[in-house]
Amino acid sequence: MTSIPVSTARPTPVVLPATKAALWLVGTVIIGLALYYFIGIDQGATSVFGSDMHIHEFIHDARHLLGFPCH
Numbered sequence: 001m002t003s004i005p006v007s008t009a010r011p012t013p014v015v016l017p018a019t020k021a022a023l024w025l026v027g028t029v030i031i032g033l034a035l036y037y038f039i040g041i042d043q044g045a046t047s048v049f050g051s052d053m054h055i056h057e058f059i060h061d062a063r064h065l066l067g068f069p070c071h
Contacts, residue, residue, distance in 0.1 A: 040068045 016024075039062055042055050063069075 039063055039066060 038055055039059050042059075
């Protein structure tokens with residue numbers, strides 16, 4: 001029977017500076033709010049990006065799957 005050697009070395013934690021963490025947080029919030037707008041709020045007729053229904057129709061099934069009413 002062969003034995004598997006066990007490493008006793010501890011993993012080193014990733015140190016992230018506060019400024020870089022803040023940039024990641026701001027970026028994540030912006031992307032999250034954009035996704036929330038396009039999936040949850042954009043209705044086509046009241047769209048910020050024109051009066052066509054392209055975005056609404058593209059995300060229509062995702063809206064119902066996530067529980068957002070749209071009609």
